[in-house]
Amino acid sequence: xxxxxxxxxxxxxxxxxxxxxxxxxxxxxxxxxxxxxxxxxxxxxxxxxxxxxxxxxxxxxxxxxxxxxxxxxxxxxxxxxxxxxxxxxxxxxxxxxxxxxxxxxxxxxxxxxxxxxxxxxxxxxxxxxxxxxxxxxxxxxxxxxxxxxxxxxxxxxxxxxxxxxxxxxxxxxxxxxxxxxxxxxxxxxxxxxxxxxxxxxxxxxxxxxxxxxxxxxxxxxxxxxxxxxxxxxxxxxxxxxxxxxxxxxxxxxxxxxxxxxxxxxxxxxxxxxxxxxxxxxxxxxxxxxxxxxxxxxx
Numbered sequence: 001x002x003x004x005x006x007x008x009x010x011x012x013x014x015x016x017x018x019x020x021x022x023x024x025x026x027x028x029x030x031x032x033x034x035x036x037x038x039x040x041x042x043x044x045x046x047x048x049x050x051x052x053x054x055x056x057x058x059x060x061x062x063x064x065x066x067x068x069x070x071x072x073x074x075x076x077x078x079x080x081x082x083x084x085x086x087x088x089x090x091x092x093x094x095x096x097x098x099x100x101x102x103x104x105x106x107x108x109x110x111x112x113x114x115x116x117x118x119x120x121x122x123x124x125x126x127x128x129x130x131x132x133x134x135x136x137x138x139x140x141x142x143x144x145x146x147x148x149x150x151x152x153x154x155x156x157x158x159x160x161x162x163x164x165x166x167x168x169x170x171x172x173x174x175x176x177x178x179x180x181x182x183x184x185x186x187x188x189x190x191x192x193x194x195x196x197x198x199x200x201x202x203x204x205x206x207x208x209x210x211x212x213x214x215x216x217x218x219x220x221x222x223x224x225x226x227x228x229x230x231x232x233x234x235x236x237x238x239x240x241x242x243x244x245x246x247x248x249x250x251x252x253x254x255x256x257x258x259x260x261x262x263x264x265x266x267x268x269x270x271x272x273x274x275x276x277x278x279x280x281x282x283x284x285x286x287x288x289x290x291x292x293x294x295x296x297x298x
Contacts, residue, residue, distance in 0.1 A: 016080035018047040024192035061099035071110035096134035116150040155209035155273040156185040168223035172232040176241035179217035183271035184209035190277025209273030226285040
């Protein structure tokens with residue numbers, strides 16, 4: 001068997017490896033000397049080729065027959081598997097619930113010691129949101145299963161908050177309500193390190209956020225400043241947010257309203273987890289603004 005610095009090399013299976021957090025998990029566990037088996041649909045895609053995985057396993061978690069051999073010799077499974085925008089005809093129930101359940105059942109069959117899952121903070125307050133409901137249904141199954149489990153609930157990713165830069169590009173950011181709701185988002189690299197520490201410590205659950213807590217007003221200001229814009233923030237009444245959400249739920253399908261339902265629900269509450277990491281959102285905004293949004297000098 002492979003060894004690392006004289007010790008037996010452990011194997012981690014990472015599902016959702018090509019996603020935002022998944023790529024950081026692959027890189028961090030590889031750096032820590034683990035044999036990283038990345039579950040991917042196609043290892044020839046650009047995202048898969050960019051991963052620092054020890055091994056690729058081609059399969060689809062929605063199709064159990066494609067997963068034979070995935071868990072062989074595994075010491076740990078980490079699933080960051082989920083969908084924000086529905087595609088390929090798959091629903092939240094298909095992926096966030098059933099695909100993760102397929103992985104869990106296979107891990108139990110193959111006697112994998114531990115299964116860790118990336119959830120969402122404040123899930124109990126958002127069970128009317130279809131994305132969150134599917135995730136929570138899986139967590140309920142996981143926590144009742146005969147396997148050691150860890151549920152990690154991040155407050156929000158830096159990548160999600162790039163939406164503020166998109167609004168700021170027009171020179172104005174629109175917020176619902178007073179903008180006083182707070183959150184401490186976390187960079188993927190910091191979250192991967194936090195996941196490693198939490199799992200190694202054997203915790204059953206953890207709410208995780210970044211090192212700095214911001215109000216939504218402060219996020220808007222940071223986004224505008226990153227693009228060299230004047231501070232222009234418009235506050236819209238909360239009832240508009242609720243009305244828009246209800247109209248979309250009635251007149252569109254979940255493929256359309258699902259991501260918006262989740263985003264609007266999150267923006268109506270504080271999202272603060274335990275502080276981890278060192279990376280600050282203002283630095284991330286500045287980097288993204290320089291790379292993607294900075295207007296050319298006239």
